[in-house]
Amino acid sequence: MGPSCCPPARGPGILLALALVLLWLGGTWVQGTCMPPERLHYAELKQEVSTVQSFPVGAVVSYICRPGYMIIPGKSLTRTCGEDSQWSPVEQFCTERKCKYPGELQHGFINVENLTFGSKVTFSCERGFRLRGTDEISCVIKNGGVDWNRDLPFCEKIPCEPPPTIANGRYTEAASYVYETAVTYKCDEVPKGADPFFLIGPETIFCTYDAHLNGVWSESPPQCRVVKCENPRVANAKKKSGFGPSYSYRDSVMFECDPGYVMRGSEVITCGEESTWSPKPTCEKITEGGCGAPKITHGVVIPAKSVYNRGESVQINCSPSCTFPDGTEEMTVTCQGGGTWSSSQNCACGPQSSGFTPDINYGRVIDGQKPSYSVGDFITIECYAGYTLHGEARIQYIGENQWVPGVPTCQLSAYVTAIICVAVAVVVFLAAFWVYKKFFSQNGKRDGTPYTAEYKIRKA
Structure with a gap:
């Protein structure tokens, strides 16, 4: 009975020993290898080990920097598989390459955060300028290194088309029409006796720009038109000022209502661009x-x-x-x-009030003169014959012995001055000629007389 029981007793022990051996061998295999190292964004494994799926303890792998990166001096590019089946710690050994500074943008601005690989630079222009080219560039891999992916833009002053032409008028021309260029319009001259043209609208317009940075003129150009208003009339009123045989653009007339009437609206009306008077007052009877x-x-x-x-x-x-x-x-x-x-x-x-009339040398007051003057009084001045008036002939008193636009002066006219100069020159010439005849010519005769007398005496 005993011997027959031994084989079954040895069976479980063998199985247990076999399991322990396999477990030991399996642990040893697992602990003796490393999985492929983790991926680095700035470097990659060299080609010869890039496809290996396990590495034994002590294995060393080498990296190369990815495009756009370069080696950091003094840093190791290798890692080692340790006995704990872990790769040695990694310290970043590659850094981004940098593009050159793009330079200055004349009349513009450069927004630069950094110059490293992958970074972007944006551009904008000063007021009145617009960007020609791209508004953004990127630092990319180029020719084995890094460089900007596009050429730099430039800022140009926003141009305008030539200003509009107008009938019966012209504008001041310029070599070019760009932002802030201003042009001034004038109406053409007309023959004597013809109705003149008046400038209706803005005299000056300038080049500016719209929301899309396209050059535009600040407003529409003016017009040159003939403006004539009829003699104005307001019922139950009479003119107070502005009398004249005819009325043209911007002429004004002041009315006042007759006694017993009150004015509704402005007492001053103006000849407008449509050859009509405005505003239109009325005189209503007072109750x-x-x-x-x-x-x-x-x-x-x-x-x-x-x-x-x-x-x-x-x-x-x-x-x-x-x-x-x-x-x-x-x-x-x-x-x-x-x-x-x-x-x-x-x-x-x-x-x-002023107690005296302005002193006008070589001139006189021909209208409005009185012993004293109140604010608002006018006088008219003229010069004597041969003198020219410099200043306004009609001036107004504004108080404190002051007149506007200022007391004129009378100065000798250029024609009279020329006549006087010629007369003086003639007188001087005649005087010089007389002195010559009287002294130099007579002295010559005196010099000859003694010689002749002496000769006659000797001959006798």
Whole structure:
């Protein structure tokens, strides 16, 4: 019975020993190899080991830097499979290559974060300039190294087409028309006696640009047209200023309503580009219970309205340096109905009067002269015969002994000056000739007389 039991007893022990041997061998195989090293973004394994799937302990692999990267001096490009089946630690040994600085952009800006491989540079231009070429370049692999993928752009001053031409007019020409170039228009001259052209619209336009950086002119050009307005009339009113036989562009006329009427609108109308007057005031009859605005010289009415009701009061303030006859600078008046006020005094500006007429050498005042002048008075000056007026003939007094545009002067005309110079030259010449005849010619005769007398004496 005993011997027959031994084989079954040895069977499990053999199996256990075999399992332990296999386990030991398997562990030894696993611990003695390394898997392929992890991928690096800046380097790759050399070609001869790039396809190997396992490496024994002690194996050494070498790297090469990827395109766009270069070796960092002093750094190792190898790794070793250790006994723990792990690759030796890696310290970055390749760094990005750098592109050259792209340079300056005249009249523009360069946005550079860095110059390393893969980086980008953007461009923009100053106001009034636009980019010609790409607005972005990249640092890429090129010719075995790295370089910019495109040529640099440049900034050009935004150009405009030549300015529009206009009928009956012209503009100042320029060598080129670019951003901020301005041109000025003028109307053509017309023959004497013909109706002149007037410039309607902006005199000057300039080159600018739109949202797409295309050159455009700041506005439409002006027009040259003949503008003639008819003699203006306002019912129940008369002209206060602006009298004339004809009216053209921008001429103005001032109206005032007849007594018992009040003006609605502006009292000054202007001849417009369409040969019409504007604005168009009207004169409305004042009701029995109302008043028109009081007319005060050198003063203002508060509150200012065109019509006031009976019993309504207003305050009148005199202008600076002006007072009412009683010396006060303000007063209150009341509408009594029928267009009349409780008082109709004007402000007087006596301190601003001048007690003398301007002194005009070689000239005189021919119109408007009086002992003293108030602000707003006009005088007209002319020069004596042979003198020319330098300045305006008609000037206005503005107070404190001052006139605008300034007291003119009378200067000897060029023609008279030339005549005087010729006359002086003639007189000088005649005087010199007389001196010569009197002294030099007579002296010659005296010199001959003694010689002749002596000769006669000797002969005798």
